[in-house]
Amino acid sequence: MPHGQELDSMFYPKSVAVVGASANPVGWGGTGFLRRLKEVGFPGNLYPVNPNATEVQGLKAYPDVSSIPRHVDLVIIAIPAPGVPDVLEDCIVAGVKNVHIFTSGFGETGEEEGQELGEKTREIIQRGGLNVIGPNCMGLYVPASRLAAWGTKPVGTGHVAFLSQSGGHAELLTGYAQGLGVYFSKVISYGNAYGLQALDLLEYLADDPDTSIITVYLEGIRDGNKVTRLVREINRTKPVIVWKGGLTDSGSRAVASHTGSLAGEERVWEAFFAQTGAVKANSLEEIIDIVLPFLYMSPPRGNRVLLLGGGGGNSVALADICSREGLEVPHLTESTRRELNSFIRLAGNSTRNPLDVWQVQGDVDQFRRAIELGVADPVIDMVIVDRHVGDDPDDEHRPDERERQRAVNDFIIDFARKNKYNKPMVVAMTVFGNDPSSAATAAGLRREFATAGIPAYSSSTNAARALARFVRYHRFQSKTANYNH
């Protein structure tokens, strides 16, 4: 198993060779990788490797890796599968340690030819002591070293790592997260894992000073017991958020086609979550949903949530959602209700909890009074604010509605940031219908809250689920703290 320092030269390479980069500027694969490394301003040396060209994209091309006159920290292989073993042998000759194999067409095809090629590749990797990411994956995305040959172009560095057996998920997450102001330390798409395993990469991330939250998409793992022990250990100081794909029978079959892994059974993974305290996610969106409170919020004192929304039916739905996710929605204390009732009319509203008060949704002064009273209530540990987005049919008769909403949203951002009661607060968007412009408004508003450092969600269900997972993580940690120290 490689030690951390050795892998540093892979994550922070000073030189990268791309095997399979051609002059044709379109298309992905090696050509796209090289182009993107140039576009994002990779500061080190770039070496196209292509036996049929002397120059590729304005750079001198080499016929093979061992012809490159200087040391190469990372080789990216993007040629058809049958040629991969020879390139690996060439890397060994050249003294290259770190290789990303983008190429697919190995064991995951389920065909004999691919299986044999896979065996051969594994053998060379082991014999050469190579640090290999892949095959059948996108590889490494490290904004800090401008190693970002794919995914959304990074505009910042952060402290979240994403370890993913799926290249598609890794690509998607780079854009999804960044659009919400969440930045990465490392994104690692590692595919079939013929070389570096989840275990190796988790060990690296555990010690990585740039990573404080680890998110994972797993299809299958080797060394289950070791991974479980390691995740349990890491999770104490760096929350580990895991989405396990292929938990169902159909999903497991799809896993075999995807990365050729054998997906574990659902109950084995339930045990994994129970033992490690890792936070369970069920989709890519959920991973980011859950990251947000970990990034921005201090641990809540309990699971009692104040819901501030509008509409009776909507309040019932919100309360049901929270309850299903394991959050409590306690009645506010009598003294809080008395104060609320002094300015909120009873008819059409409710001041228990959920605070179902249409009148405050577009009135910043009333909103302020309501939320101050609700948050201060000792029965409350945290807050979900439900914001309605979209065209109300009556808006045409309230020309100042947009300004009123703006004032409330500005207040929410300010109030949540100051957080004077030290109670976590998140915001959920409730969109009126399928109207494209409302969808855009909701996404924009969500982005605005999230980039201001306030966990924000595309629905109240998602908000409640993320908060519930956040609460559960901290409960697990405090329960197991006695045994650990």
Add this chain to the structure above:
Amino acid sequence: MPHGQELDSMFYPKSVAVVGASANPVGWGGTGFLRRLKEVGFPGNLYPVNPNATEVQGLKAYPDVSSIPRHVDLVIIAIPAPGVPDVLEDCIVAGVKNVHIFTSGFGETGEEEGQELGEKTREIIQRGGLNVIGPNCMGLYVPASRLAAWGTKPVGTGHVAFLSQSGGHAELLTGYAQGLGVYFSKVISYGNAYGLQALDLLEYLADDPDTSIITVYLEGIRDGNKVTRLVREINRTKPVIVWKGGLTDSGSRAVASHTGSLAGEERVWEAFFAQTGAVKANSLEEIIDIVLPFLYMSPPRGNRVLLLGGGGGNSVALADICSREGLEVPHLTESTRRELNSFIRLAGNSTRNPLDVWQVQGDVDQFRRAIELGVADPVIDMVIVDRHVGDDPDDEHRPDERERQRAVNDFIIDFARKNKYNKPMVVAMTVFGNDPSSAATAAGLRREFATAGIPAYSSSTNAARALARFVRYHRFQSKTANYNH
């Protein structure tokens, strides 16, 4: 219990009086109702009732209902709660039968004053034999009679009815559904149900020739056994889709604040669904999601679904989702796979099922070949097509990508409409990230598919869930058919 003909005069009134309409053109309540009835071109007589005005919004105002010189088919009451009993007495004097009480502030407040007012109101309703919708609700929305004093302005009539204890949900659904090309026969927001109950309204909808699908948001019901029997009966010919709010403890408490109903316990409702075969929904969005296949698709032969998407990780997720929802994702037969493999390269793709084939997503000819082969396979009963929406980082290098996607989408619409294999097909949008413009594009594309008569969903999870409920409905019907006939 009123018979259908009597209620016809309420749903198709030739005259409406609005008690509490004032000259102030802003705000909702009576004033807003009157204004909207004029805006949507209500063809009958409109009578504002307001003791302090002689004219309201250009119409002659009357001091009370009994002063109106002609018969009034429907009275809408929108004045503060304490005044409601007197107006009801006046309605009895005037010989009015049908009343909608918009006003809230009765039993649902939980305060003594509201409870007493509620008792008094119930007594008058019963004594006068009035057909009362409400109180504490939005009332009736009947596009065919242009009785649409609230909600999104109707642009068409349809065959879906929505019966809702929540006014907020009813308002939201009018816009949500219409934006997807789903039109209503009747939307009924009936609130505290002091007069007409769920049972009465369901009986009316059962016999209503304009209604073929009945959707319901319930908080609590009286006459549980009668409702269960009735729903079981209706459900044989008109699918009944039910969202029960307040299934959890917190939700139940919110129900009490909302419509003052006592929400049943979760297991009682599980029995309701098991006995009636009613289709269970868990949100407003799910109601419409489930309506779509009932509107457009014939019953599937089984629960075996073909998934056509792209990306290995995404395919695993899709297969997991389907499996969790009770759909099977069978391997395609060997002969189908052989034909698929003749033009789809194995590396990076999978031709089992899910059909994980990036190359067809933007290539209409390949898409056509792939889907024809997949749908024709005898192991397949229905299809979910997963469409990726949003900016791919590489799009800038594929300037014709938009046109290519357009061609595939046009093909999907045509293929689904022709449906030559008679296997239901739905489309799911998978959005890249939280980008506002992608969100708008996805909503627009969903609208396009849905208004073309193809069930379309904002996520593959939602698509799988809706299809699974649709399959379950038809299984229930065929299982119970033997006992019924």
